[in-house]
Structure formats: C-alpha cells, structure tokens
Amino acid sequence: MNPLLHASTLPLGLPDFAAISPEHLAPALDAGMAEHRAEVAAIAADPAPPTFVNTLVPLERSGALLDRAMTVLGALVANRSTDELRAIDAAYSPLLCAHHDAVTLDPAVFARIEAIHQSLPTTTGLTPEDRRLVERHHRDRVLAGARLDEAGRARLTELNQRIAALQTRFEQLLLRSAESRALLVDRADELDGLSADAIAAAADAAERAGHPGRYQLALVLPTGQPALARLTRRATRQALLAASTGRGGPHDPDTDTGPVLRELTAVRAERAGLLGFAGHADSVVADQTAGSVEAIDDFLSRLVGPARVVADAERAELVALAAADGIDDFAAHDWAFYAQRARGRRHQVDAAALREYFKLDTVLQEGVFAAAERLYGIRMVERPDLVGHTAQARVWEVRQQAAPGADDEQTIGLFVGDFFAREGKRGGAWMNSLVLQSDLLGDKPVVTNNLNIAPPAPGQPVLLTLDEVRTAFHEFGHALHGLFSRVRYPRLSGTAVPRDIVEYPSQVNELWMYWPELLPRFARSVVTGEPLPPAQVAAVLAASRDGSGYRMVEMLGATLLDLAWHRLAPGEQVDDVDAFEAAALERAGIADPHIPPRYRSRYFQHIFAGAGYAAGYYSYLWAELVDADTSEWFVENGGLDRDLGDRFRAGILAVGGSRDILDGFRELRGRDPEIGPLLRRHGLDSGDRTESATLRP
Incomplete structure (x- = not known):
C-alpha cells in the first residue's frame, strides 16, 4: 500500500506525510514517469487534427501521479533531508530531468502545439486564458529546444541531466559544509x-x-x-x-563547491549556445519581464552609484565609533555590531531587546494573518488534526468571507507553516505549493511557508528578530499568491509568473510589518504583555531605513555576481572561483572589503542549487521596483483597506500567469512603474520622482 500511488484522501489533497516513507518514493516516481509517458504518447498519436481541446487540455491533465511524487520528494529533501533521501534525490534528479526533456521536446507533441499556435489568429471560441495557455506551452518548448534537430535534442538532454546532477550535488555539499x-x-x-x-x-x-x-x-x-x-x-x-x-571553500575537499559550480556554469553556457543564445543569462531573460540583459544592466547601473555614496557615509560613522573603542583596523565583521550601536544611539533602538516583543505566535496571529484578514476578508483556522511534512509543521485552513461583513465562509485552501531550523533542513526561507489551484482539475491550493528560526531552549518562548518578522510577512505574501489563485489551468496557477516578477506580491506584503495600526497589536512584550511603547514604535520606523546603503551594496554584489557567472560564453573556462568573483565585483564597481556580497559564489544556493534563480537573482530588485511603486499606491489611498486589497487581489494575486502581471499593475497605477519610489525607499533618491523605469527594451 503505497500512499503516493493514489490521490490523498486528506482535506484538499494534503499529502499524507504521516503514512509516507522514503521507500515509497522510488516506486511512485517510476510509476509516475511511466504513466506520464503513456499520457503524452496518447496525445501525440491522436489521429484527429490538433485542437486546443484534444492537445492542450489533456497535457494539463497529464502527469498527476508524477507531480504528486515529485512534490513530496522535494518537500522531504528540503525540510528533513537524510542520507537516504539525499541518495534518492541524487539518483532521480537526472532521470526526472531526462523525463522532462522527453515530454517537452517530443517532436510529435510540439508539431501539434505549433499548429495550434500558428492558427491562433483565426481560431474562435477560446478564452483569453486559453490563448495564454497556448502561448505559454509553445514558448516553453521553443526555449527548451523543441526546434532543434534530433542530434541537438539528444545533446540538450545530456546537458540537462548533467545540470540537474550538478545542482543536486551543489546543494548537498553546501548543506554538509554549513553544518560542519x-x-x-x-x-x-x-x-x-x-x-x-x-x-x-x-x-x-x-x-x-x-x-x-x-x-x-x-x-x-x-x-x-x-x-x-x-x-x-x-x-x-x-x-x-x-x-x-568559508562555506563551500577549498579548505575542505569533501565539501568544496568550487569544481561543481565551475562545471555547472560551463554546462549552462554550452546549453545556451546550443539554443542560439550568447550565454545562459540571455536564454533566461528572454522569457522574463526585463526582456534583455541590457535592460537589467541599465537598471542596476542606476543603483550602484547612489548605493555606494550612502554606504560610504554609513562607513564613516561606524569607523569613528570603532576608533573610539581603540579599533583602528575596522573590518567587515565589525560593521553589523557598530551599525547596531549607531542605530541604538540615534533611535534608541536595541535590536536584541526588541526580540522580547516579537513572539512567533503573536506575530503570526496579530500581524501576518491579521493584515491578510483586514485586506482580503480571510480567516486562518488552525487544524491540529492535520499533519504536515514534519511534526514541527502546523496546518491552517484558510476560510474566505462570502462578502465583506458576511458570516458565511468557504474554505479556499490550506496553509502549512514550518518555522524552525533543524538538521537536514536547507537554509533560507521559501514558499512551496503542495497542491496547485486549478478549476480544470477541481483542486484548491495547499501551500507551505518554510523559515529557519533558531529553536528556543526548552520552556522558552519563540522570539524573533526584526529580520525574521520581515521574512514571515514576505513569505506569507508568496503564500497569498498561491492561495488566492483563481485560474483554470495548472500551468498558469499561483506563482507561475516570470521569475523576475514573482517576488513582487511577497515584497508588497512586507509593507504591513510596520503599519501603525498593526505593529502595536503584534509587538507585545512576553514579560509584561504590554505593546511596544509608541516612542519605540516611532524609533523602529525611523531606524528601518538605517543601513540602506549597506543592504543595497551587498544585494547588488550578489546580483552582479550571478550575472557575471551566467554571461560566460560557451567554451569559456573559469579556473579560479575566488579570483573570478573578485574581478567581477571590481569590474561592476561594487567591490568593497567591508561589505561582502549577500551571497558569495561558493554558497550561492539560489543560483547553483536548482532554486530557479540562475541569471535571475536581479529579480528581487527588479520586483522591488514594482513593489515600491505599489506600496506608495496603498499608502496614498489609505493602506490596510478591504477595497484596496480586493483590487490588488483581483488584478495581481488571483490571475497567476493567465495574464501579464504588469498589466495588473498598470490598472492600479494607470502607468508604467517609476524608479523614484524605489530610490526613496532606500534613501538613494536625488529628488527625481517621475523617471520611468524601462520594463521592456
């Protein structure tokens, strides 16, 4: 009795993790690939002329068993990895990649999709979402290499399998290095x-x-x-x-990620060349809202200079503080300490003392969930009877008011929260979908948020830092993007938007962390029960911009490193990871001995471990351009308001990839995004409030 071989009987299809064991994974993956191949073969062999109904709709229905098994494998490997699970992941990563290529590059299926795509201008009876699905499937396959000849497709499959294996290897090495x-x-x-x-x-x-x-x-x-x-x-x-x-460094050959990332970038470059691109970055950006690497260069170049100016001013203050302590060789490891001291003096804010006011459950109930309740009319009801992917995970049923002020509700999804760091859990924070919303399949969404808060000592409350509070709001913004999806097709569901705009809704949700009506509700002392004093609230708000130069420089450092690695041309070799990194930062004008990149190459999990951000880490800043402008729209119109929330939900959160997400922004603002709000947010503005950012070349 393998629970993965049939649909879960738990509410909304929540995987039955309590019944699933590692030995269930391989048989389910094998069966899932076989079933999926048979489904796709039937579509390809259909003797009827290709139509939307006999080709695209069955493609959207196909692969259910495989999706279920892959989803569970991904959740277990990311959250409670063991040697056994890592071995399964390593063994199946190239097999799954080869399977994906076989399906995506199938010439008979592509010929049917090509014919449907070519006839779109004269086809009637299709909805805008139907047409979007045709465009999406066609573009997916063209960019994946479906127009290559047989030899080209064979080589592409080899490269993709190698990339999958290297990404898995990088993630495993990094996890071991971080633990050691x-x-x-x-x-x-x-x-x-x-x-x-x-x-x-x-x-x-x-x-x-x-x-x-x-x-x-x-x-x-x-x-x-x-x-x-x-x-x-x-x-x-x-x-x-x-x-x-030092993570992933050459000091420990057993966890050195350098050889892996060097080969990985070389193989990605070769694949890009095979597909007709100058490098991996060009192949990625071709399917993003930025449109071209040159547009990204232009955008980032407008941030580097102002960020350096602000960071230099911050450094001068901190060097003086350190000198007063007798430190005349101020270094990178001193920056955060003296920045906190400067912030405390200027705003009377002690970050360590503030933790007393941010208890996890209160932050969730009276902050993260309360903001969503006010904006969107939902209610989060914990379900202790349901089990997530680990015993530490908690499950909430998400209920929606039928209308503002109404008493009747309907269940729209499940939310799984896994908040604590532990051995075997990968670092960082992320959202994942366990079940994608789809009207075609009759599925409601099940989404997870995964954080890495240090577990408290036994008997102690779970207290958060300001950064951890921000992360909780951010990741729940991703969760809302999945939970509020209202589309017909799985391919267009939830966060299935271009990578460089996927952070937009989650970054908007960070706005409510500091909202004056909300902060006193969730910032309450675990000792006295009293809210954070108004003077402290004002100080926290004033201090929130402090360090903006440092944060922007470290973010730009990581972003520009990502682009440097993924602009390598086919055949171009890198012999020394650290020398390449240093030269790239210097060339970009962002090298700073006191401000290391947010991620250095050897532990840049986002771009080297298959997280989907290769040549796409710029998307955090690109999405923040749109987020900052949208946040100003919320502020200008009253903030935490149900009408505003419903408009943002309908135009941005609910549509998934069924339409251009930037069209939703334009409906809200009546124009393209402008860079002024982003510069003002970080204190980088020079008074220019109207300059429009180029979102398309």
Whole structure:
C-alpha cells in the first residue's frame, strides 16, 4: 500500500506525510514517469487534427501521479533531508530531468502545439486564458529546444541531466559544509552580547550536535549572520563571519563547491549556445519581464552609484565609533555590531531587546494573518488534526468571507507553516505549493511557508528578530499568491509568473510589518504583555531605513555576481572561483572589503542549487521596483483597506500567469512603474520622482 500511488484522501489533497516513507518514493516516481509517458504518447498519436481541446487540455491533465511524487520528494529533501533521501534525490534528479526533456521536446507533441499556435489568429471560441495557455506551452518548448534537430535534442538532454546532477550535488555539499562550519565555542562569555535565551539555545544546539558543555551557532544562508550585530567579542565576530564566508571553500575537499559550480556554469553556457543564445543569462531573460540583459544592466547601473555614496557615509560613522573603542583596523565583521550601536544611539533602538516583543505566535496571529484578514476578508483556522511534512509543521485552513461583513465562509485552501531550523533542513526561507489551484482539475491550493528560526531552549518562548518578522510577512505574501489563485489551468496557477516578477506580491506584503495600526497589536512584550511603547514604535520606523546603503551594496554584489557567472560564453573556462568573483565585483564597481556580497559564489544556493534563480537573482530588485511603486499606491489611498486589497487581489494575486502581471499593475497605477519610489525607499533618491523605469527594451 503505497500512499503516493493514489490521490490523498486528506482535506484538499494534503499529502499524507504521516503514512509516507522514503521507500515509497522510488516506486511512485517510476510509476509516475511511466504513466506520464503513456499520457503524452496518447496525445501525440491522436489521429484527429490538433485542437486546443484534444492537445492542450489533456497535457494539463497529464502527469498527476508524477507531480504528486515529485512534490513530496522535494518537500522531504528540503525540510528533513537524510542520507537516504539525499541518495534518492541524487539518483532521480537526472532521470526526472531526462523525463522532462522527453515530454517537452517530443517532436510529435510540439508539431501539434505549433499548429495550434500558428492558427491562433483565426481560431474562435477560446478564452483569453486559453490563448495564454497556448502561448505559454509553445514558448516553453521553443526555449527548451523543441526546434532543434534530433542530434541537438539528444545533446540538450545530456546537458540537462548533467545540470540537474550538478545542482543536486551543489546543494548537498553546501548543506554538509554549513553544518560542519557551525561556530563552536567553549565558553558562554565568548557569546557575550547575546540574550540569555540565545546562549541557552546555543548550548542546547551544541549538546544535540554531540558537544556537551559547549556552545554552537548555526549558520543562516546569507553572508551576514544575525549574531554579528550583538556579539561584543571581536574575535568571536571574526570567527563567525569567517565560518560564514568559508562555506563551500577549498579548505575542505569533501565539501568544496568550487569544481561543481565551475562545471555547472560551463554546462549552462554550452546549453545556451546550443539554443542560439550568447550565454545562459540571455536564454533566461528572454522569457522574463526585463526582456534583455541590457535592460537589467541599465537598471542596476542606476543603483550602484547612489548605493555606494550612502554606504560610504554609513562607513564613516561606524569607523569613528570603532576608533573610539581603540579599533583602528575596522573590518567587515565589525560593521553589523557598530551599525547596531549607531542605530541604538540615534533611535534608541536595541535590536536584541526588541526580540522580547516579537513572539512567533503573536506575530503570526496579530500581524501576518491579521493584515491578510483586514485586506482580503480571510480567516486562518488552525487544524491540529492535520499533519504536515514534519511534526514541527502546523496546518491552517484558510476560510474566505462570502462578502465583506458576511458570516458565511468557504474554505479556499490550506496553509502549512514550518518555522524552525533543524538538521537536514536547507537554509533560507521559501514558499512551496503542495497542491496547485486549478478549476480544470477541481483542486484548491495547499501551500507551505518554510523559515529557519533558531529553536528556543526548552520552556522558552519563540522570539524573533526584526529580520525574521520581515521574512514571515514576505513569505506569507508568496503564500497569498498561491492561495488566492483563481485560474483554470495548472500551468498558469499561483506563482507561475516570470521569475523576475514573482517576488513582487511577497515584497508588497512586507509593507504591513510596520503599519501603525498593526505593529502595536503584534509587538507585545512576553514579560509584561504590554505593546511596544509608541516612542519605540516611532524609533523602529525611523531606524528601518538605517543601513540602506549597506543592504543595497551587498544585494547588488550578489546580483552582479550571478550575472557575471551566467554571461560566460560557451567554451569559456573559469579556473579560479575566488579570483573570478573578485574581478567581477571590481569590474561592476561594487567591490568593497567591508561589505561582502549577500551571497558569495561558493554558497550561492539560489543560483547553483536548482532554486530557479540562475541569471535571475536581479529579480528581487527588479520586483522591488514594482513593489515600491505599489506600496506608495496603498499608502496614498489609505493602506490596510478591504477595497484596496480586493483590487490588488483581483488584478495581481488571483490571475497567476493567465495574464501579464504588469498589466495588473498598470490598472492600479494607470502607468508604467517609476524608479523614484524605489530610490526613496532606500534613501538613494536625488529628488527625481517621475523617471520611468524601462520594463521592456
């Protein structure tokens, strides 16, 4: 009895994780690929002339068993990876890639889609979403190489399988490296500056890792580690940053990611050349809202100079503070510590002390969920009877008011929250869909949010940093994008929008973190129960812009590194990862010894581990361009308002990939996005409030 071989009987098709074991995965994947091949072969062999109904609709219905098995495998590998699961993932990654190529590049199926696509101008009876689906399937296959000859398709399949294997290898090496490089110290005083509960959690982490009596700080995914802002011992700060930036380095041949990423970028470049592109970046951007790498270059170049100016001013203040402590060799590991001190002096904000006001459950119920309830009329009802992909995950039923103020509700989806870091869970934070919404299939959405909050010591409350609060709002914005989807076809569901705009809804949702009506509701002391004092609220709001130069420079560093790696031409070789990285940053005008990139190459999981951001990390900034403009629209029109929420939902969140998401923006604003709001948000503006950004070449 393999529970993956049939649809789940749990509400809304939530996978029955309690019944699923690793041994179920391989048989389900094998059966799923076989079933999918048979379904596609039947479409290809249909003797009737190709039509939307006999080709596109069955393609959308196909692959259900395989999708189910792949979804479960992905959830388990990302959240509770073991040697057994990693082995299954490594073994099936190239097999699944080959299967995808066989389906996507099938010449008979492509010929049918090509014929339907060519006849679109004269075809009647199709809805706009039907037409969008034809365009999407056709473009997917053209960009995947369906127009290549037989030899070209064969070579492409080989390259894709190698890419899949290398991405899996990079992720596994990075996970092992991050675990092995967690900072271990002998004495509690080496962690001076951290809160008592953080030190207790470090002691608990060390004991669980087999180091009783010592203290361990796990590494979060970005370069900057949260503890750097609070550790008073400079030697500990230095060791922590060195541990972070050393992940995947050549010092440990068993976890060195350099050879993997060098081969990966070379293979991606060869694939791009086979498809007729100058490099991988060009092949990716061809299907994005940016339209061209040159448009991205122009956009980023307008940020580099202003960001450097603001960061230089920030540095001057911090160097002076460090000099007063007798430090005359200010370094990267000092920046966060003195930035926190400067922020505290200027705004009387102590980030460590603020954690007392951000209890996880209160942030969720009175902050993240409350904002969505006000804007969209939903209600989150926890379902302790349902089990997620791990025992630590919690499940909520999402209920929707039939109309504003109405008492009757309907269930529109399930939300799974997995908030804690643990061994075997990949770093960072992300949203995932366990079930895609589709009217065609009658499916309602089931989505997850996955964070990496350090577990508290036994008996202690779960307290968040400001950054973790922001992450909770951000990821729930992705969740809403999936939950509010109202489309017919799975291919167009939820977050199935161009990669460079997918962060737009989630970044808009960060606006409500600081909303004056909301912040006092969820920022409440776990000691006294009192809300964050109004003076502190004002200070937090004032301090939220502090460090904007640093944040923009580190973000641009990672973004420009990604583009440098993925502009390599076919056949171009990189011999030294670190030398290539240094030269790329220098060439882009963003090299700064005090501000390392948000991700250095050797642990850049977003672009080298199959997360989908290769040549696409620019999308965070590109999407923020649209987000900042939309946020100003919310503010100008009253903010946390149901009418505004319904308009944003109808034009942006509900449509998925069934229409151009930027058309939804234009309906809200009556124009194209402008760069002024983004510059003002980060304090980078020079007074220009109207310059329009070029979203298409």
